[in-house]
Amino acid sequence: MSNYSILFPGQGSQSIGMMDTFAEIDIVRQTFAEASKILEKNLWSMISIENTDIHKTENTQPIMLTAGIAIWRLLREKSQINPSFLAGHSLGEFTALVAADAIDFNEALKLVTKRAELMQEAVPEGLGAMAAIIGLDDEKVIELCRNNKSSEVIDPVNFNSPGQVVIAGHKSILENSLEDFKEAGAKRAILLPVSVPSHCSLMRDAAEEFSNYLSGIKFKIPKYSIIHNIDCKSYTNSNQIKEALVKQLYNPVQWTSSIRYMIKHKVNFFIEAGPGKVLSGLNKRISKDSENHSTETLDKLRKTIEVIEG
Numbered sequence: 001m002s003n004y005s006i007l008f009p010g011q012g013s014q015s016i017g018m019m020d021t022f023a024e025i026d027i028v029r030q031t032f033a034e035a036s037k038i039l040e041k042n043l044w045s046m047i048s049i050e051n052t053d054i055h056k057t058e059n060t061q062p063i064m065l066t067a068g069i070a071i072w073r074l075l076r077e078k079s080q081i082n083p084s085f086l087a088g089h090s091l092g093e094f095t096a097l098v099a100a101d102a103i104d105f106n107e108a109l110k111l112v113t114k115r116a117e118l119m120q121e122a123v124p125e126g127l128g129a130m131a132a133i134i135g136l137d138d139e140k141v142i143e144l145c146r147n148n149k150s151s152e153v154i155d156p157v158n159f160n161s162p163g164q165v166v167i168a169g170h171k172s173i174l175e176n177s178l179e180d181f182k183e184a185g186a187k188r189a190i191l192l193p194v195s196v197p198s199h200c201s202l203m204r205d206a207a208e209e210f211s212n213y214l215s216g217i218k219f220k221i222p223k224y225s226i227i228h229n230i231d232c233k234s235y236t237n238s239n240q241i242k243e244a245l246v247k248q249l250y251n252p253v254q255w256t257s258s259i260r261y262m263i264k265h266k267v268n269f270f271i272e273a274g275p276g277k278v279l280s281g282l283n284k285r286i287s288k289d290s291e292n293h294s295t296e297t298l299d300k301l302r303k304t305i306e307v308i309e310g
Contacts, residue, residue: 008092013276031070033126061116068095068274091260100222122206128197129171137186157199161285168197
């Protein structure tokens, strides 16, 4: 197969038992052992035994990075993968950069841990929130956010698929605005179980600190074209990559546009490398003609490889 893209999920795809079918695969366990040693946390335990730590931002981000790279390494071990593009949803963009050899796995783990800490510290717990708006056009969601904005923040932050937009900001204004979205025709307008209002303007201070943290890091030229969330462009310059990662913290994830960009460039086969099938579901709503394969289980990963090499 010539034209396909590999996509890496972000926060929200984590769950207890998410890597259970890969438990006996050496390269997967080695990847988790490597990350656990660097971070001095038992990441495998967090995804295997019932606990609440898996959903804490400072744990979720390195866990999802590690899971994505474990699947990437397994794909590379079992097949001759050569994707046209890589992309990642929010945090998944860092996984894509590791997969493209633009940054070492070890350094990326430290980066996403710092990112998570800064995001968590940016807004005191209980003050920020995110909500999913289902069944409204993007422009209507943007308009309602603009109309409801006051001294408090309410921003559209994830354009995930047609009719599915996530908003974020101060919890109080989000709660008070949900009825407005329903009255405008939204099928659902519900708060999400997260404490960090990602990708909204409340993350500007975190982004500035993250920018300072990134200043001492140099990204290599990616081996594959990575479609960035912020503007659906691909960069090879280290400073441009850094700028895209910094802006991503307080600007919307343009997922719909990213998938459409890749489709425009002859890609209609997408592989979701990591736990869950959230991105596969979004992609089907973006394009009914696209073919989507998840790798959430070992069996599905094997079937995906068969298709690639078929």
